[in-house]
Amino acid sequence: MKGLSASSSKGDDRETGIEDVESLREKSVLLSGAVLDNRLASVGETKTDSHRAKAKWKLKSVVTLALTVLTSSQAILIVWSKRAGKYEYSVTTANFLVETLKCAISLVALARIWKKEGVTEDNQLSTTLDEVIVYPIPAALYLVKNLLQYYIFAYVDAPGYQILKNLNIISTGVLYRIILKKRLSEIQWAAFILLTAGCTTAQLNSNASEEVGSSAHSLESSQDYSIDLGVMALLSGFAGVYTEAIIKKRPSRNINVQNFWLYIFGMGFNAIAILVQDFDAVMNKGFLHGYSPITVLMIFNHALSGIAVSMVMKYADNIVKVYSTSVAMLLTAVVSVYLFGFHLSLAFFLGTTVVSVAIYLHSAGKMQR
Amino acid sequence: MKGLSASSSKGDDRETGIEDVESLREKSVLLSGAVLDNRLASVGETKTDSHRAKAKWKLKSVVTLALTVLTSSQAILIVWSKRAGKYEYSVTTANFLVETLKCAISLVALARIWKKEGVTEDNQLSTTLDEVIVYPIPAALYLVKNLLQYYIFAYVDAPGYQILKNLNIISTGVLYRIILKKRLSEIQWAAFILLTAGCTTAQLNSNASEEVGSSAHSLESSQDYSIDLGVMALLSGFAGVYTEAIIKKRPSRNINVQNFWLYIFGMGFNAIAILVQDFDAVMNKGFLHGYSPITVLMIFNHALSGIAVSMVMKYADNIVKVYSTSVAMLLTAVVSVYLFGFHLSLAFFLGTTVVSVAIYLHSAGKMQR
Numbered sequence: 001m002k003g004l005s006a007s008s009s010k011g012d013d014r015e016t017g018i019e020d021v022e023s024l025r026e027k028s029v030l031l032s033g034a035v036l037d038n039r040l041a042s043v044g045e046t047k048t049d050s051h052r053a054k055a056k057w058k059l060k061s062v063v064t065l066a067l068t069v070l071t072s073s074q075a076i077l078i079v080w081s082k083r084a085g086k087y088e089y090s091v092t093t094a095n096f097l098v099e100t101l102k103c104a105i106s107l108v109a110l111a112r113i114w115k116k117e118g119v120t121e122d123n124q125l126s127t128t129l130d131e132v133i134v135y136p137i138p139a140a141l142y143l144v145k146n147l148l149q150y151y152i153f154a155y156v157d158a159p160g161y162q163i164l165k166n167l168n169i170i171s172t173g174v175l176y177r178i179i180l181k182k183r184l185s186e187i188q189w190a191a192f193i194l195l196t197a198g199c200t201t202a203q204l205n206s207n208a209s210e211e212v213g214s215s216a217h218s219l220e221s222s223q224d225y226s227i228d229l230g231v232m233a234l235l236s237g238f239a240g241v242y243t244e245a246i247i248k249k250r251p252s253r254n255i256n257v258q259n260f261w262l263y264i265f266g267m268g269f270n271a272i273a274i275l276v277q278d279f280d281a282v283m284n285k286g287f288l289h290g291y292s293p294i295t296v297l298m299i300f301n302h303a304l305s306g307i308a309v310s311m312v313m314k315y316a317d318n319i320v321k322v323y324s325t326s327v328a329m330l331l332t333a334v335v336s337v338y339l340f341g342f343h344l345s346l347a348f349f350l351g352t353t354v355v356s357v358a359i360y361l362h363s364a365g366k367m368q369r
Numbered sequence: 370m371k372g373l374s375a376s377s378s379k380g381d382d383r384e385t386g387i388e389d390v391e392s393l394r395e396k397s398v399l400l401s402g403a404v405l406d407n408r409l410a411s412v413g414e415t416k417t418d419s420h421r422a423k424a425k426w427k428l429k430s431v432v433t434l435a436l437t438v439l440t441s442s443q444a445i446l447i448v449w450s451k452r453a454g455k456y457e458y459s460v461t462t463a464n465f466l467v468e469t470l471k472c473a474i475s476l477v478a479l480a481r482i483w484k485k486e487g488v489t490e491d492n493q494l495s496t497t498l499d500e501v502i503v504y505p506i507p508a509a510l511y512l513v514k515n516l517l518q519y520y521i522f523a524y525v526d527a528p529g530y531q532i533l534k535n536l537n538i539i540s541t542g543v544l545y546r547i548i549l550k551k552r553l554s555e556i557q558w559a560a561f562i563l564l565t566a567g568c569t570t571a572q573l574n575s576n577a578s579e580e581v582g583s584s585a586h587s588l589e590s591s592q593d594y595s596i597d598l599g600v601m602a603l604l605s606g607f608a609g610v611y612t613e614a615i616i617k618k619r620p621s622r623n624i625n626v627q628n629f630w631l632y633i634f635g636m637g638f639n640a641i642a643i644l645v646q647d648f649d650a651v652m653n654k655g656f657l658h659g660y661s662p663i664t665v666l667m668i669f670n671h672a673l674s675g676i677a678v679s680m681v682m683k684y685a686d687n688i689v690k691v692y693s694t695s696v697a698m699l700l701t702a703v704v705s706v707y708l709f710g711f712h713l714s715l716a717f718f719l720g721t722t723v724v725s726v727a728i729y730l731h732s733a734g735k736m737q738r
Contacts, residue, residue: 163715187556187733190726194563197722201570204716346532347573347716353566354723357559361730364556 056315063311064324070305071328076335077298089290090278092270094299095146099266101303106259113254123254131253132261134246139265141239143273145232152228163203164229169196169322171237176318179241180248184319187365192319194358199326202333202351240321244313255314259307323362326355425684432680433693439674440697445704446667458659459647461639463668464515468635470672475628482623492623500622501630503615508634510608512642514601521597532572533598538565538691540606545687548610549617553688556734561688563727568695571702571720609690613682624683628676692731695724 113123152161173192176182184192247258274282281289312321330352336342482492521530542561545551553561616627643651650658681690699721705711 187730190730190733194723194726197719197726201716201719201723204573204719347570350566350570350573354563354570357563357566361556361559364559 060316060320063308063315064320067305067308067312067321067324068328068331070301070308071325072331072335074298074301074305075329075332076339077294077301079332079336079340080294089288089292089295090274090281092274092278093282093287094295094302096267096270096274097299098302098306099263099270101299102306103260103263103267105303105307106256106263109256110254110260113256122252123257125257125260127257127261131250134242135261136265136269138239138243138246138262139269141235141242142266143269145235145239146273147276148228148232148235152232163200165233166196166200166203167229167233168236169199169326171233172240172318172322175234175237175241176244179238180245180317182317185365187361188319191358191361191365192322194354194361195323195326198351198354198358199329200351201354202330202348204345204347204351240313240318243310244318247310247313255310258314259310262310263306319362323359327359330355429685429689432677432684433689436674436677436681436690436693437697437700439670439677440694441700441704443667443670443674444698444701445708446663446670448701448705448709449663458657458661458664459643459650461643461647462651462656463664463671465636465639465643466668467671467675468632468639470668471675472629472632472636474672474676475625475632478625479623479629482625491621492626494626494629496626496630500619503611504630505634505638507608507612507615507631508638510604510611511635512638514604514608515642516645517597517601517604521601530598532569534602535565535569535572536598536602537605538568538695540602541609541687541691544603544606544610545613548607549614549686551686554734556730557688560727560730560734561691563723563730564692564695567720567723567727568698569720570723571699571717573714573716573720609682609687612679613687616679616682624679627683628679631679632675688731692728696728699724 110123110125117123169192173184173189177184243262246262247255250258309321312324330348333342333344333348337344479492479494486492538561542553542558546553612631615631616624619627678690681693699717702711702713702717706713
């Protein structure tokens with residue numbers, strides 16, 4: 001179970017996956033998004049700016065919605081898997097398969113584009129050292145973060161971890177400002193602080209799910225690890241913002257090529273993680289030991305939401321990603337009421353209110369800028 | 370103890386009181402405020418507008434600060450009195466004495482002004498039916514509210530009541546808009562919603578004090594009384610906004626005269642409350658039965674913060690009052706950590722963060738307007 005928790009938390013940063021039927025629909029949305037982007041890039045100059053802005057806005061909305069839905073279904077899947085029983089598989093092999101699946105999906109999408117529009121400079125797979133040299137960095141950051149997380153989980157319980165993970169929100173905002181040099185208005189900073197406070201409030205003493213519940217007690221027990229958690233929040237925020245910087249550096253480059261290179265290095269670093277963490281288990285019990293149908297579902301879910309995160313980085317930004325995953329967290333709790341008969345606490349309603357106001361202020365702050 | 374709780378909650382609406390030494394200092398601040406106002410009104414035209422605006426801003430700050438300090442010390446006094454033991458006095462007789470004391474303080478302040486500046490049309494005690502006819506309305510509203518509160522306390526526990534009392538914040542905002550026809554910007558409305566959510570969050574599962582703690586459980590048990598509580602929130606919001614309307618209707622009228630007439634009717638209606646609720650107890654055990662030094666302190670505290678509320682209505686408004694009493698609630702909890710060794714919960718920190726952002730947004734929204 002510890003394995004699944006770790007996997008789920010990890011998923012929150014590389015966001016990924018969903019159920020079978022849903023996944024196919026989402027997949028086609030994502031792929032058509034990629035096609036639309038390609039079309040936009042190639043036709044570009046002949047279109048009016050307003051038409052272009054509208055298409056971009058539509059694309060941004062679609063990928064954001066996809067990310068929200070995928071992230072919520074991911075958390076629901078975790079609750080479901082917990083209910084169904086415990087699975088003793090290696091998290092590292094699952095992560096490796098997620099990266100492999102993402103690579104494969106990127107290649108399939110590319111193949112479709114090549115068939116339709118031919119190989120161009122923007123969608124060719126071959127690359128220069130100059131382009132590819134930065135791609136291992138986010139993969140390495142995620143690896144360090146995941147290993148650190150594994151260590152922290154030995155001391156902090158899952159609910160306490162979930163609450164402290166909200167520090168990512170603030171670190172993402174700060175790094176977004178520093179690294180990408182994009183300004184947030186004062187109102188938008190206020191909204192960001194509210195988002196952090198609102199998400200944490202919604203997770204207080206929640207009976208809604210074991211993932212999103214916590215207590216002051218679990219926080220106290222984790223105070224000694226606040227440096228580790230701070231480092232993790234920074235690492236995870238840095239990885240997100242860095243990925244956005246890499247993807248945005250070449251706006252005309254096809255997202256599927258960019259994803260392919262990201263995920264290739266992801267595979268490499270996760271292979272290292274298997275050697276470090278689960279070498280004995282894999283050798284003795286096999287690569288796929290402890291896998292169940294639900295594990296496979298979760299791998300698909302993680303892969304798809306990982307792609308959705310990339311899309312959001314390309315067409316929107318890390319700020320949108322943070323809002324999207326926060327809304328997903330709230331959605332999960334609401335859906336869990338119907339699916340699992342969970343109970344929503346007063347804290348959840350208060351947190352949801354604060355998060356809603358934060359979303360309003362974020363857009364109000366944008367207009368003001 | 371039920372008596373004291375009721376008295377304290379009531380106090381939150383007619384805000385009042387503080388400890389001995391402090392009270393004298395505050396009192397002189399309030400009286401000099403009144404003198405300053407008088408001077409402003411009489412010299413008026415000869416002063417430059419910027420000088421005038423600065424003096425008005427200073428006066429507004431002083432009365433707001435006084436209200437905040439008085440309200441916090443009021444809550445601390447209640448905790449202290451609870452620690453010291455239970456007092457079995459009649460709440461209605463205490464309320465009557467609070468009104469009487471406020472009347473006396475207003476008369477003393479008036480006497481000083483008459484001595485200094487002579488009797489003018491604005492500071493004379495005699496009045497017209499047209500001016501005085503609206504004064505019984507807030508007093509009557511508070512009486513109904515207090516009686517209703519007495520009834521509700523039989524069913525809802527104090528912590529649950531404290532949480533639901535935050536509904537006053539919203540009802541004050543709505544009535545302020547409707548009755549006083551003053552506009553709040555969208556950002557300011559967002560700030561008001563945050564203030565409500567933040568105060569409620571800060572009071573969740575708090576170990577800080579019995580006044581400001583609560584649980585989802587106590588809320589559930591009070592669901593059947595949600596209509597009563599809604600009516601009470603409206604009554605109390607209405608009483609506050611109506612008082613502001615009365616006081617602001619005659620800007621040049623001396624506040625001490627306005628207070629005198631308000632409190633005269635307050636005495637009258639509280640005399641009725643004694644007859645309705647505590648007639649037997651007063652007849653059998655005497656008017657001052659169960660009074661202790663701490664009861665006397667609390668009566669002084671309530672009287673002074675009641676006057677501070679009037680001052681805030683005159684020189685600022687109900688919105689300022691709501692923010693001021695919210696900050697006082699948070700201050701009380703922080704001070705209680707040092708005074709009584711209370712423990713602040715994570716919910717308290719989150720609530721405080723949200724309230725702080727709300728205060729920032731309120732002023733940011735003002736500039737934007």
